[in-house]
Amino acid sequence: MTDSENRPPIYDALRHLELDNAALRLKLARHEFRQMERELKAEHPFKLDVHATGEPVPAKIVIPETKDVMLPRLPVPMGSIHAEDTATDLPVIGVHDDGLTGSNLAAALMGLMNTQYQSPFARLIFLCSSFEAVPFLGRYGFAFEQIGAAEPATVLGRLNRRYGATQIRSLGTGAVIAEFREP
Amino acid sequence: MTAPHRWLTDTSDPLPQLIADHPKFAGREELIAFSQTAALIHWPTIETYTGKVSIILRRVGREDETEWRNHLALLQQLLKQSGKNIDFLALNDDAATALSDEMGQTVTAMPALPREFRGDRALTLSRINGPLQLVRDHSDALPARQYNLARLRRLAVMETDGTDADLADVVQFANGVPEGERPHPKKAPVIFVIVPNGFGLGHVTRMLAVARHLKARCGARVIFWSFSRGVGIISQFGFEAVSRQTARHIGAEADAWRKWETEEFAAVLRELKPDLVVQDSAALEDFVVDALARPDVGAARLALIRRGMWQKHILGTNLLASENLADMVVEPGDLAAPADRGITRGRATKTTAFAGIEVSAPVTLTQPAELLDRKRARKALRLGRGRYCLISLGGDAFSDWGHLVRHLIDAAEKARVQLVWARSPLAAPNPDIDGNPKIMTRSFYPLAPYLAAFDGVVSSAGYNSFHELMQLYDGPVLFAPRQHSALDDQAARARFAASQGWAMHAEAAQNDDRSISSFMNDVRASKKAASRPQWRDGAAEISDALAGLIKAGNSPL
Known part of the structure; x- marks a missing residue:
């Protein structure tokens, strides 16, 4: 008798279910990525048509x-x-938006998201200098922190304590802005 | 409760909340032990501290008299051994005299707090059953750990049941002593507005309406603590905002997330010491209540804005419990209130721990003066000549209302009406809609200023859309209520509007397209609604009530 003949039928059913689920998750992720691509390549990404009389107030x-x-x-x-x-084996990295807006921000995000989709290298916390990308990042289930005009390096201590972030990188260049060192 | 670093205290002791409110102590750099027991527990810290140290000695409280006497004796012994120079303080003259006698050395009475409350409302505090409680005449006692005494002393005169000498001292200290009429400080109030992550922009919209009045009428600095992704809209309306994510957003455990949210909200309160925290939701969030009970965050008043029309299947009183934590509960009025079947119906006749529940006029963000005329509205939306019907069903409504949209497309085609799909500013482009040649898409916020561009509107029946359409629009309206369990009772609201002749109503399971054809014919004919309720400024009423709460006490609507 082979192993598979010894196994109760429920085992195989569960195994099939697991494989189906995994395949479905991959399909869903691919669908989400395509949708994200479309959004980032739109003519006016992140545009908000707001009829407001006040002056916008930055974070x-x-x-x-x-x-x-x-x-x-x-x-x-x-x-x-x-x-x-969750991919708890991947490091947690803060990604600062470099103050980019509109299509420049979209292009920089596209580059990073493409890499992250093909071969994920980190768990990302987006450090936003404006509120522009908040609906977009929220829709795709990313963590973000609004830091306004603060120097990104100054928030690394908090990000380390809150999320375990080890460094902050630039969205535009990928350069390391700050590295966490135990005090 | 977490106290500042240089405060040595027992977490259940309410005194640090009062000391933080004391003009002579707040922000001082000295090390303060809030009782002889706290001093004993933290004695190594006291002994090694190089700056000034004060110990506030307390009379007999929850402990028995022997234990109390032993603690004082042990403290004396430690002092003798260390030779440390320490100031001893007591909460009033009588306590100072009694404790001086007991200790055999000088104990100075602390300067009294200035009295903040001048009315006749009284609150009774008791420790007779263990933890500190607020005793109520006709209801169960409330745990006092949910409240900040610095806030309570602005709401009422406090009393005790007389069984605990220390609590009597704390209460006397909290009540303070009358001073001459002090000029009211001329600083602009700081107000925090908490907006949860709702299904759409309902909470944000309602609170923007109130915030605009608060800013205009009393120059308030209004800051939104926003879990809504509509935080960019808040900023565009000229308000500061802190963008936050919920536990669900980041996949965190609720308890871990709550601890962080409490800590970080308290940190911001500590810096800004707001005059008022106001939350628009069904119930106050635990992190808001917990942060406000911290001893060093100021004495902000707390208000809850809670709309009615809850769905009738939501039962029980747990969700209503936060009425007891707020200084003021306001229900934004609902034109469909007679059809309200939810558990908040009739709550306005009840009294919470401190305040009644008030009902305002309906709230809309847009005021009549802000409505664009047809020409300007169409130009802004890039719409040409012809008949247009707006469809505003909410973010992911296409899947809920697919059959309705199909009926609408057919009826619009027959009536030569162009459909315009209002895409939520928070929603992703929808290929089902964007790729449909028979529907135009526009994304703009808020909708109300542009309503004159349209000859008819098909809309969900959420609070804001409903009241904007019923008070600020005179064309045909077809309500297509959403029926999510977490939303308000939109179906009841829509049915009520239909019963009053204000609008038509589509049922989710409706297969009959005759009413849709009839509606679309009205759109084609640019028919005007017979009579709809007159616009009233509920946002101004709520803003005035909140401003009154900051200034003195409850200001009835």
Whole structure:
């Protein structure tokens, strides 16, 4: 008798289900990525048509770093373009938007998302200097932090404590802006 | 409660909340132990601290008298051994005298707080059953850990049941002493608005309406703590915003997320010391309540804006419990209130722990003066001549209302009406709609200023859309209510509007397209609605009530 003959039928059914689920997750991730591509290649990405009489106010408040060492680390999602919800073996990296807006921001995001979709290398926290990309990043299930005009390196301590981030890189160039070192 | 670094305290002690409110102590750099027990627990810190140290000695509280006396004796012994120079303080003159006698050395009474409340409302605090509680005459006692005494002392005169000398001292200290009429500080109020991540932009829209009035009428600095992705819209309306993500957004465990949210919200409160925190939602978030109970975050008042028309299947009173935590609960009025079947119906006649529940006029972000005329509205939306019907069903409504949209397309074609799909500014482009040659797509916010561009509107019956359309638009309206369990009772609202002759109503399971054809003929004919309710400024009413709450006490609507 082979192994498969020894196994109860439910085992095979569950195995099939698991494989089907995995295939479905991959298909869904591919669908999400295609949808994301379309959005980023649109004529006016991130455009908000708002009829408002006030002057737009940029993000000013930066959350201070907490001294409470007992707080648990929070997870960093992979985004819906990835078949796995979490990939805890990948490092957590903050990606600063370099103050880019509109189609420049979209092009830089496209480059990064393409790499991340093909061969994911990190769990990403997007550091946004404006609110422009917030609906987009939220829709695709990414973590983001609004930092306004703050120097990105100054928020790394908080990102490390909150998410376990180890470095901050530039969205445009990929260069390392700051590296976390234990105090 | 987490106290500042140089405060040595027991987490259940409410005194640090009051000391943070004390003009002579707030922000001081000295090390303060808030009781002899806290001083004993943290004695190594006291002994090694090189700056000034004060210990606030307390009279007998929850402990028995022998234990209390032993703690004082042990403290004396440690002091003698260390030779440390420490200031001893007490909460009032009587306590100072009693504790001086007990300790055999000088204990100074702390300067009293200025009295903040001048009305006749009273609250009773008790520790007779263990933890500190707020005792109520006709309801169960409330745990006091959910409240900040610095806030409560602005709401009422506090009393005790007289069984606990220390609590009597704390309460006397909290009430403060009358001073001469102090000029009201002329600083602009700081207000935090918490907006949850709803299905659309309902919470954001309602609170933008209120915030605009608060800014215009009392120069308030209004800051949104926003879980909504519509944070860019808030910024475009001229308000500061802090963009946050929920536990679900990042896949975090609720408890871990709540701890972080409490910590970081408290950190911002500590920096800005707002006058008011107001949340628009069904219930106050735990992190808001917990952060506000921290001892060093100021004494912000707390208000809950809670719309009615909950779905009738939502039962129980748990969700209503946060009424007891707020200083003010306001229900934005609903034109369909007579059809309200939810559990908040009739709550306006109830009294919470501190305040009644008030109902305002309906709230709309857009005011009549902001409506564009037809020509300007069409130009702004790049619409030419002809008949246009707006379809505004919400973010992912196409799948819910696919059959309705198909009926609408057919009827519009027959009536030679062009359909315009309003895409939510938060939604991704929808290939089903964008690729349909029979439907134009526009994305703009808010919709109301542009309504004159359209000869008819098909809309969901959410709070904001409903009240904008019923008070600011005079063309034919067909309501297609959404029936998600987490949303309000849109079907009841739509049915009520139909019963009043204000609009037509489509059922989700409706297969009969005659009513849709009839509606589209009305659109073709640019028919005007017979009579709809007159616009009233609920946002201004709520803003005035909140401003009154900051200034003095409850200001009834």
